[in-house]
Amino acid sequence: MDEFEALALAAAAHKRKQSTPSQRNEDGTYGQPPEGMFVNPGTGQMTSREMIATNTDSSMGGTVARGIGAGVTFGLDDEAQALGAFVRGGPELGRFRLEQARAQQDVDAEQHPVASTGGKIAGALVPAAGSAPLAVGKSLLGTMGRGAFIGGIEGAAHGAGGGEGLDGRVNGSLWGGSVGGLVGGGAPAVIGALKGVLNPAIAAFTRKPSETKVRRALVDALQQSGRTADDVAAEVAEAGLEGQGEFRLMDALREAGQRRASGLVRAGGDGGAELAEFLEKRQLGQPERVAGFIDDAFGMGGETAQARAAALTAARGQAADAAYDAARSNAAPVDVRSALRVIDDRIGGMQGSGVTGDGIDAKLVRYRSRLAAPESKLPEGEIARELSDFDRVLGVKQAVQDDIGAAVRAGRNNEARELGKLVAALDEALEGASEGYRAxxxxxxxxxxxxxxxxxxxxxxxxxxRAADTIARFQSMTPEQQSAARVGYGDTLLARLEAANAPTSNRAKALQSPKVEAESGAMSVDPSLLSRRIDRENAMWSVQNRALGGSRTADNLADIEATERTTSGLAGALADLANLNAGTAVQKAIGAIGPLVRGENDATRHALARALMSADPQAVLSPAVRKQFQSNVRDGLVAALMRQPVRESFTP
Incomplete structure (x- = not known):
């Protein structure tokens, strides 16, 4: 080793020494704590979940209680304890409390596995009970879909709560959601299958109606109508108060009620026959009901237009007699010269011409002779002699009015117009002679x-x-004139109603044309009342039309099928089977036992028919809705009881 190598080794050693932590751990060791070790804040020593579990005891009651807590909180009870500790003492206390809670769970599962799992299942039923009413749909498929959704949410929550670390929670959530969704979707099908076995078994040995099936049919129809039981009850009660006691539960349910009524009638039996008879009689009474509604709406009081006009004319005559008598008592002489000028303006050019005038001229000449003496008959020295007596002049005016009326009725409009000029002049003369005459x-x-x-x-x-024109004219009338016009209008509608004489025709339909609707809204005494009554009549007609009307092909096929089933039934099926007609045999066997398989019987259909005909929906629907809600909750709890054990069994 040369000098340079020695220097490099020394530098590396110095670097390692600087990178080594000199901080002493609380347990007397140095460096990072080993994996799985953490500080016990109470002792200041390092510990682990296994070390805590060694010194932890577990009892049956405590295990059950802790399992319930874990089930209620979707397995997040340990995190909840850790969060509380973190808030009180910081991260070290939070970590310790989390590991301590999980160590307790490990001990509970090891020493009392049944109690631990049972407690979790019991606790998980609490949120499941809350979701039970939401887990039932309008159909079996809808209920299965809801169950799968709720079970998936619950399973994902439990899976995430039971996992550790991000990966563990994600994997647990995915696995738990999958298992929970599968079990939650399958549970309603199992429950439905069990009921499908029990109901036919009961129906096969009893003739009593199935309260469950009647209740379910009513609640289904109510849900399909989109209305509440209170809405339906209020409408039927209002119909009774407004003269339509025939309006029943099936009518207030609109199309959903129509479908139920039609199915029962076509299924036959006592219930179908009773319902069909009710609908037929009710429809036969529609003309009288609608006529009464028109009478009320237009203030006719049972009168025709002709009778009302005659009564008004008689009343006018009586009032005129009294008024004109009062006018005569204080009358002055009448000056008829203006009336004579009107006559002379028309016939003056013809006098002395030798030419014969028309019929109007002849009438005017006759009236002139009643108002003034001809010059040829005047005494010598007298220039003119004219009628001035109030009563006689009034008599001439009334005679001219009678001629005007006859001319109008005969279509002689020009004559009526020319005579009208004379009446106006006479009126003016009479008004000048008596102050009371004008009034x-x-x-x-x-x-x-x-x-x-x-x-x-x-x-x-x-x-x-046109409706726009008639409404404008009506609105320009005085209240007295409007009252009279209503009678004329209503009488014409009644005539149109009476012209439709087919027993099953809808008399109310004609009252819903755009023109009649607009005019009735403006002219009837109470437009909203008339509108409600007509709407109800249309609803009642729709029920009977769907149940009794239309093509009879379906009815004929149903009758043939019912006859064949009655005459052959299982015996015919066995005969076909003996002749090797296996397909026909199976078909006949299914037709014979089909109602039993579905849990149907005539008593059930009869009970449903009477419920649909009820005039007191509150008494029928409220118990049905309440009991169905209770049934839904029970089914939801049963489904939850099925979900929780299976999910616990398959969730690691």
Whole structure:
């Protein structure tokens, strides 16, 4: 070794000496602690999980209690203890408490393995019970999917909580989630299979209805309708208060109720027959119900348009008699010269011409002779003699009005227009002679407009009238005119309703055209009430139409199948089997025992039919929802009982 080599060795030795820690450990050693060793803060000495386990005892009760804690916290109880220690005393105390808790777990598992596993399973049932109501879907596949999801979450949480270090926790989470998902998805199928065996066994030896199947069918229909039991009960109760006591649970469930009712009717039996009879009778009563709703909506009071117009005319006459009597008592002489000028403007050019005028001229000549004496009949020296008595002038005016009415009815519009000019002049003359006449005349005119509004309502209901125009005219009327127009409108709707005489036709459908809906919304007394009633009638019709209407092919096939099953059944299946018709034999055997396999019987269908026809859904649905919830919780707990042991068995 030369001088340079000696110097290099000395430098290397010096470097190693500088890199060696001179800090003395608390247990008297130097350098880093060996793997798995850590400080016991209480003694200041180094220790390990194995050393702590050597001096740790375990009891049956303590093991069970600690197992329950681990199950409840998804295996994170040891981390929770370590966190508390860390907060109190820092990282060394936290590490020691973690290792101490895990050493206790090792001792528990070694000395009392059954108690340790049982405690963990019992503890894991606590969060499982909380998730049990969420673990049941609308179908078996839905329930299996939910069970797989919940089981996977639980398994991943337990796997992560039981692992050590990042790799251990990740691997534990993946393994636990996989096992938990498989078991959680399979548990509902096992439970369903067990029920599928028990229910048919019970149904095969009893004729009593299956409360479970009825309850499940009702709850399924409620869920499919997207409504709550309170919503359905409130709607049925409201229908009863608004004159539709025939509206039942199946109608409030909308399409879900239609499907259940249709299935029961087509399945036959006492329940199907009772439900079909109810639907048929209810539909036969629809015309009377809808007619009553129209009567209420348009304030008809049982009257037709013609009867209302006649009543209004009679009332106008009585009021006019009283008003005109009062006007006569204080009347002055009437000046009819303005009325005579109206007549002369029309017939003056014809006088003395030798040309015969038209019918209008003849009428005006006759009225002129009643208002003034002809010059040829005047005494010598008298220039004119005109009618001035109030009563007689009023009589002439009323006679002219009668002619106007006849002309309008006959379509002689020009005659009505020319005679109307004379009436206006006579009215003006009479008003000048009596202050009370103007008020009586205004009252008569208003009453006449109300009478005319009845026919206006009739015209509004005609299809050729646009809703925008009819609504505007209606809204421009006085309240009295609107009331009369409603009667004319409603009477026309009733006539249209009576024209549809098919027993199964939906009388309410015509009231839902865009035109009628818009006009009813603006013209009816209570639009929202009418709308609710019509909606319910459509819902009731839809139920009976789905259950009883449509093509009868499906019914015929069902009848044939039922007959064949009754006449042949298992005996026919055995005969086919003897003739080597194995396929037909199997088909007939399945048809004969199918209802038993499904746990169905006629009593169950009958009970479901009566439930759907219930007028008190609260009494039917509330117990069903409550019991189904309890059943779901029980099924969830059973599934959890199946998940936890299997997961514990397969999770390292």
């Amino acid at each position: 009586a005349n205004d009252s008569f005119r208003n009453a006449s407009q109300v009478i005319g509004a009845v026919d206006e309502g009739v015209q509004m209901a005609r299809p050729r009238q």
